[in-house]
Amino acid sequence: xxxxxxxxxxxxxxxxGPLMEEEDFNDQHVTQGLSRVVxxxxxxxxxxxxxxxxxxxxxxVWEAAVDFLAECGVYCQTTNRVIKFSVxxxxxxxxxxxxxxxxxxxxxxxxxxxxxxxxxxRPLLMGSSIGTPIEDEFFVPSMISYIQEPEVxxxxxxxxxxxxxxxxxxxxxxxxxxxxxxxxxxLESMRRAGRPGMAFTGVGSSISDIGQLSADxxxxxxxxxxxxxxxxxxxxxxFEILNKLTHILMRDGVVDPYANPxxxxxxxxxxxxxxxITAAMIALNVFFMATCVGTSPTxxxxxxxxGKELLISSGLxxxxxxxxxxxxxxxxxxxxxxxxxxxxxxxxxxLTVMMTVSGGSRILGPRSAxxxxxxxxxxxxxxxxxxxxxxxxxxxxxxxxxxxxxxYKKYENDLTQKPYGKHFKDVYDLKTIQPTAEWQGMxxxxxxxxxxxxxxxx
Amino acid sequence: xxxxxxxxxxDLGDALKNGLSDEAKALTEAALEGGMxxxxxxxxxxxxxxxxxxxxxxxxxxxxPELMMAGExxxxxxxxxEKATLDAGxxxxxxxxxxxxxxxxxxxxxxxxxxxMLLKSHGFTVVDLGRDVRASAFLDAAEKENADIVALxxxxxxxxxxxxxxxxxxxxxxxxxxxxxVVGGGAVSEEWSKEVGSDGYSADAAGAVELxxxxxxx
Numbered sequence: 001x002x003x004x005x006x007x008x009x010x011x012x013x014x015x016x017g018p019l020m021e022e023e024d025f026n027d028q029h030v031t032q033g034l035s036r037v038v039x040x041x042x043x044x045x046x047x048x049x050x051x052x053x054x055x056x057x058x059x060x061v062w063e064a065a066v067d068f069l070a071e072c073g074v075y076c077q078t079t080n081r082v083i084k085f086s087v088x089x090x091x092x093x094x095x096x097x098x099x100x101x102x103x104x105x106x107x108x109x110x111x112x113x114x115x116x117x118x119x120x121x122r123p124l125l126m127g128s129s130i131g132t133p134i135e136d137e138f139f140v141p142s143m144i145s146y147i148q149e150p151e152v153x154x155x156x157x158x159x160x161x162x163x164x165x166x167x168x169x170x171x172x173x174x175x176x177x178x179x180x181x182x183x184x185x186x187l188e189s190m191r192r193a194g195r196p197g198m199a200f201t202g203v204g205s206s207i208s209d210i211g212q213l214s215a216d217x218x219x220x221x222x223x224x225x226x227x228x229x230x231x232x233x234x235x236x237x238x239f240e241i242l243n244k245l246t247h248i249l250m251r252d253g254v255v256d257p258y259a260n261p262x263x264x265x266x267x268x269x270x271x272x273x274x275x276x277i278t279a280a281m282i283a284l285n286v287f288f289m290a291t292c293v294g295t296s297p298t299x300x301x302x303x304x305x306x307g308k309e310l311l312i313s314s315g316l317x318x319x320x321x322x323x324x325x326x327x328x329x330x331x332x333x334x335x336x337x338x339x340x341x342x343x344x345x346x347x348x349x350x351l352t353v354m355m356t357v358s359g360g361s362r363i364l365g366p367r368s369a370x371x372x373x374x375x376x377x378x379x380x381x382x383x384x385x386x387x388x389x390x391x392x393x394x395x396x397x398x399x400x401x402x403x404x405x406x407x408y409k410k411y412e413n414d415l416t417q418k419p420y421g422k423h424f425k426d427v428y429d430l431k432t433i434q435p436t437a438e439w440q441g442m443x444x445x446x447x448x449x450x451x452x453x454x455x456x457x458x
Numbered sequence: 459x460x461x462x463x464x465x466x467x468x469d470l471g472d473a474l475k476n477g478l479s480d481e482a483k484a485l486t487e488a489a490l491e492g493g494m495x496x497x498x499x500x501x502x503x504x505x506x507x508x509x510x511x512x513x514x515x516x517x518x519x520x521x522x523p524e525l526m527m528a529g530e531x532x533x534x535x536x537x538x539x540e541k542a543t544l545d546a547g548x549x550x551x552x553x554x555x556x557x558x559x560x561x562x563x564x565x566x567x568x569x570x571x572x573x574x575m576l577l578k579s580h581g582f583t584v585v586d587l588g589r590d591v592r593a594s595a596f597l598d599a600a601e602k603e604n605a606d607i608v609a610l611x612x613x614x615x616x617x618x619x620x621x622x623x624x625x626x627x628x629x630x631x632x633x634x635x636x637x638x639x640v641v642g643g644g645a646v647s648e649e650w651s652k653e654v655g656s657d658g659y660s661a662d663a664a665g666a667v668e669l670x671x672x673x674x675x676x
Contacts, residue, residue, distance in 0.1 A: 027523070031523045077565075131615060131616070132615065133615045133618070159615055159616055162619075167619035167622060167623060168616065168619050169562075169619065169620070169623065170562055170563030170616075170617065170620065171563070204616070205616060207563040207614070207616045207617060208563060232565050232566065232567075233566065233567075233568055234568070238565070262568045262569070263518075264515070264518055264521045264522060265521070265522045265568045265572075266522060266523065266568070267521075268521040268522075268523065269518065269521060272521075298644070300568075300569060300572065300662075300663075301516070301661075301662040301663070303644040309518065370644070371615065372615060372644060372645050372646070372647055373647055373649075374649075418661070420647075
C-alpha cells in the first residue's frame with residue numbers, strides 16, 4: 001500500500017512540529033526522557049542473566065518505550081522540528097502494522113512473519129555481510145557463497161570499495177553508478193547461484209538519497225525486494241531519509257529500515273538501552289511506515305553487538321516487542337570475530353540463539369569483523385547461523401540461557417583483541433566457492449561442541 | 459594554606475565529576491583569587507579527575523550524558539584558567555588546536571561527540587565542524603584556526619572515501635605538511651589509515667587522546 005495520506009501526515013508534522021535545537025532534543029527529550037521512564041516503570045536488569053526470563057519486565061519495557069516515544073518524538077534535522085505522535089496515535093497505528101509479508105519472486109519467494117517469544121517457527125535469515133566493503137573482483141563469488149546456502153532466505157550486498165576504479169563520492173554521479181553496480185552484481189550473483197527470485201535489501205551504496213532514487217526502480221531494485229534506509233541515532237531524521245521513504249512508498253516496495261542505538265550513549269546503560277531500542281523499533285513503523293523494523297545496536301568501542309550489555313538489552317527489547325505487538329523485528333549480527341576464527345562462530349551462537357528465543361522475525365548477517373574490514377566475511381558463517389535458527393526454535397529461554405552463557409564465556413575475552421580473521425579469498429576456494437579445509441574444520445568443531453550443549457541440528 | 463588548597467582541589471574535583479559547571483566556575487575563580495597557580499589547577503585537578511572520568515566511561519560505570527556534563531564543566535574551568543594565564547602574560551595552556559568533523563555524507567554524531575569531549579577534557583582546543591563536512595570546509599577551518607591536527611571521522615564504510623578525498627585536497631593545495639591529519643570512527647581500520655596516508659588512527663576515543671598527545675610532542 002502506498003499510504004499517501006499517512007505519508008503526508010508525517011511530512012506535515014515534520015514541517016509544523018515544535019521547533020527545537022538539536023542539543024536540547026538530545027538532552028531534554030532523549031536522555032531525560034529515558035531516565036524518567038526507566039524510573040517510572042522500574043526497569044531494573046539482572047546483569048547476571050543474558051536472556052530475560054521475566055515477562056513482566058519485558059511488558060514494562062514496552063510501556064516505558066511507548067510513553068517515552070510519545071513524549072520524545074523524532075527530530076527532523078532539516079526543519080529543526082520534532083515530529084510527534086501521541087500514545088493513543090502510536091497504539092492506533094501499531095494496531096494496523098503488517099504482521100506478515102511475502103518477499104522475493106517465484107520459487108525463491110519467502111514469507112516473513114511476526115514471531116512470539118519461544119516461537120517454534122524458524123526466523124528468516126538474511127545471509128549477507130550487510131554492506132562490508134569488498135573489491136570488485138570478489139563481489140560476485142563472495143555473494144554466491146551466501147546465496148548458494150539453502151539456509152539463506154534473503155540477502156544483501158556488500159559495498160564496493162570503488163566504482164570502475166574511482167572512489168565513490170556521495171551526492172555525485174559516482175554514487176548513482178555505484179548504486180546501480182551494486183544492484184547489477186547482486187542480480188548476477190543470484191542468477192549464477194540459481195536463485196534469481198531471491199529478495200535482497202538495497203540500496204546499501206546509497207549514502208544520500210540519490211542512489212536509492214535511481215537504482216530503486218525499473219531494471220534495478222524490484223518491488224519484490226526489501227527497500228532499506230537507516231535513521232540517525234538517536235531518533236533523528238532528515239529530508240534525505242524522508243525522500244527515500246517517499247520513493248519506496250511510491251514504488252510500492254517493502255519498507256525495511258533500521259535504527260542503531262549506541263550503547264553508553266544518550267540511552268545510558270542496559271535499562272535505558274532496552275527502552276531506547278524498543279522505542280526506535282516502534283518509531284520505524286509509526287514515523288517511517290516500516291513493514292519490517294530492524295536494529296543493530298552498537299558498542300561504542302568495539303563496534304559490535306555481541307557483548308554482554310547488548311545481548312541483554314537487545315534480547316529484552318525483542319521480547320518486549322514480541323509480547324506486545326505484531327511488528328516483524330530483525331536484528332543484525334555484528335560480531336568482532338572474522339572468518340577463520342572460532343570467536344566469530346561462538347558469537348554467532350550467542351546472538352542467534354538469544355534473538356530466536358526472544359521473538360525476532362529475521363536475523364541479518366553475520367556482519368563479520370564488525371563489517372569494517374574489507375573482504376572479511378564468508379557464506380559459511382551464514383550457513384551456521386541458519387542452522388542455529390532452526391535449532392534454537394526448539395528450545396526455551398531457560399535452555400537458551402545456559403547455551404548463550406557457555407558461548408559467551410568462549411569469546412568474552414576476545415572482544416577487545418578484535419580477531420578480525422581472514423579475507424574471503426583466504427578462507428574459500430574461489431573456483432569451487434567452498435570453504436577451505438581449515439575454515440570448514442573450525443565450523444565442524446564448533447558445531448559439534450554446541451550440539452553437546454543441547455542444540456539439535458537434526 | 460595546604461588544607462585550604464586540599465579542600466579546593468577536592469571540591470573542584472567533585473564539581474567536575476558531577477558535571478556542575480556553575481559550581482566549577484565559582485570554585486575555579488575562588489582558587490585563582492586564593493593564589494592557586496593556573497597550571498596547578500590543570501595538572502592537579504583537571505587532568506587526574508578527567509582521566510578518572512574517562513576510565514569510568516570506558517568501563518561503563520558512567521555514560522555519555524555524564525561524560526558530556528563533566529566535559530562542559532571542564533570547558534568552563536579551562537576557559538577561566540586560560541584567560542587568567544593569558545592575562546598574566548603567560549603562554550596558552552592549550553595542548554593544541556584540533557579541527558574535528560564527520561566527513562562528507564556521514565550523518566552521525568554520537569561517536570564524534572565522545573571523542574571531542576575527551577579531547578577537550580584533556581586540554582585540547584577542539585573546533586567541531588559537525589557532520590557531513592565537505593573537504594574544503596576542513597581546509598578552511600584548519601587555516602582559519604591555525605590548527606595543529608585535523609581529525610576526520612567516518613562511521614560508515616560508504617563514507618570512507620571522503621576521508622581519502624579530504625586528505626588528498628590538503629595535498630593538492632600543498633597544505634598537507636602544515637597539519638597532522640588523523641582518521642577514526644567505526645568504519646576505519648589501521649590498514650585504511652595507512653592506505654590514505656594519515657598521520658595516525660585510533661580504534662577508540664581514549665586512544666584518540668593519546669594519539670593527539672603523541673603527535674603534539676613531535
